[in-house]
Amino acid sequence: MRIGIVGGGQLGRMLAQAGAPLDLRFTFLDPGSEPCAAAHGEHLQADWQDPAALAALTANCDAITFEFENVPAEAVARLAEQRPAFPPAQALSTARDRWLEKSLFRELDIAVPPIARIDSQADLDAAVAEIGLPAVVKTRTLGYDGKGQKVMREPADVSGTFAELGGVPLILEGFIDFDHEISVIAVRARDGEIRHWPVVRNAHRQGILHCSVPQVAHPLQAQAEDYASRVMRELDYVGVMAFEFFVTDAGLLANEIAPRVHNSGHWSIEGAVTSQFENHVRAVAGLPLGETARLAPCAMLNVIGAFPERDAVLAVPGTRWHDYGKAPRPGRKIGHITVLAADDETLAERVAAVEALLVNDLG
Numbered sequence: 496m497r498i499g500i501v502g503g504g505q506l507g508r509m510l511a512q513a514g515a516p517l518d519l520r521f522t523f524l525d526p527g528s529e530p531c532a533a534a535h536g537e538h539l540q541a542d543w544q545d546p547a548a549l550a551a552l553t554a555n556c557d558a559i560t561f562e563f564e565n566v567p568a569e570a571v572a573r574l575a576e577q578r579p580a581f582p583p584a585q586a587l588s589t590a591r592d593r594w595l596e597k598s599l600f601r602e603l604d605i606a607v608p609p610i611a612r613i614d615s616q617a618d619l620d621a622a623v624a625e626i627g628l629p630a631v632v633k634t635r636t637l638g639y640d641g642k643g644q645k646v647m648r649e650p651a652d653v654s655g656t657f658a659e660l661g662g663v664p665l666i667l668e669g670f671i672d673f674d675h676e677i678s679v680i681a682v683r684a685r686d687g688e689i690r691h692w693p694v695v696r697n698a699h700r701q702g703i704l705h706c707s708v709p710q711v712a713h714p715l716q717a718q719a720e721d722y723a724s725r726v727m728r729e730l731d732y733v734g735v736m737a738f739e740f741f742v743t744d745a746g747l748l749a750n751e752i753a754p755r756v757h758n759s760g761h762w763s764i765e766g767a768v769t770s771q772f773e774n775h776v777r778a779v780a781g782l783p784l785g786e787t788a789r790l791a792p793c794a795m796l797n798v799i800g801a802f803p804e805r806d807a808v809l810a811v812p813g814t815r816w817h818d819y820g821k822a823p824r825p826g827r828k829i830g831h832i833t834v835l836a837a838d839d840e841t842l843a844e845r846v847a848a849v850e851a852l853l854v855n856d857l858g
């Protein structure tokens with residue numbers, strides 16, 4: 496069986512690595528000349544909308560999936576006409592637009608921060624007057640790793656902000672003074688079965704994920720699972736979905752979903768019975784889902800912009816090295832390191848040892 500993946504970045508690469516033992520083959524559609532996933536499958540070099548490339552993808556593949564959400568809706572529709580394509584088009588179009596996404600959460604009775612839809616500076620001024628400062632303003636589409644966002648703390652920060660962010664549709668959110676951030680990774684099979692991994696505690700630096708630690712028995716595990724299940728059922732979702740939350744005194748506030756495998760689930764490659772990548776390809780291929788239990792205390796640290804000395808990291812017990820084969824650039828995710836241990840105390844020591852070696856360049 497051959498799976499077509501729209502996108503050829505590290506997520507596609509790790510999907511292919513996970514599918515190999517199941518003898519699944521992969522074709523990547525990506526406009527780049529040497530996308531990092533191409534080391535693990537066929538590469539169709541073309542634009543996302545190229546009709547000939549989309550036709551070639553469906554001709555060669557038995558099922559289609561996506562490694563990112565910014566695929567043009569027409570391309571998704573074209574693919575889904577020819578082959579099973581997961582997740583469904585509506586999931587991609589909802590997740591790529593922060594306003595549609597948060598509106599869906601509200602419809603499903605999932606608590607969100609105070610929000611307002613912004614189409615002009617006048618909208619922004621009025622919404623700030625209502626929601627108050629501090630507040631965060633974000634482009635509705637195309638933001639990632641904290642890009643396309645601005646935190647406004649004082650009235651002077653508000654003026655000119657609509658133009659500063661490009662004059663595009665925005666969402667305003669009240670700034671949440673959260674205790675910490677968590678995400679839950681969930682997977683839904685073609686037959687509707689849903690499984691969740693243990694929730695992950697995430698720490699960001701400059702808006703980019705720095706560290707993820709799966710939590711066993713987090714008090715909000717059940718609520719996070721319930722919210723993820725509601726969204727996946729509503730969207731008739733198939734595949735892996737990530738759901739990010741702020742943990743506050745009042746419980747969970749929903750931040751965003753990603754309609755794909757997610758950086759905060761990379762620990763599952765070594766740390767879970769079945770990784771997010773394997774369960775995603777299983778779901779897309781129509782295979783039974785695997786167990787999602789955590790195997791051992793573990794953590795994932797991102798490698799951003801520059802690699803630490805590899806052999807020094809490998810010399811720390813319990814570490815596993817992931818080099819995505821990408822050229823280092825400031826702010827670019829080029830790899831990650833998983834750290835495993837038999838107990839939490841040893842894990843903390845090993846994570847500290849790896850952190851001391853990191854030379855991340857966040858840009």
Ligand SMILES: Nc1ncnc2c1ncn2[C@@H]1O[C@H](COP(=O)(O)OP(=O)(O)O)[C@@H](O)[C@H]1O
Binds near residue numbers: 631640669670699750
């Ligand atoms: N309303 C908010 N209040 C406080 N912090 C926020 C808010 N929105 C985003 N952040 C911070 O910025 C990070 C990135 O924002 P997010 O909306 O998740 O965008 P991205 O698509 O870049 O991940 C979040 O993980 C969180 O740390």
Ligand SMILES: [Mg+2]
Binds near residue numbers: 739751
């Ligand atoms: Mg996020």
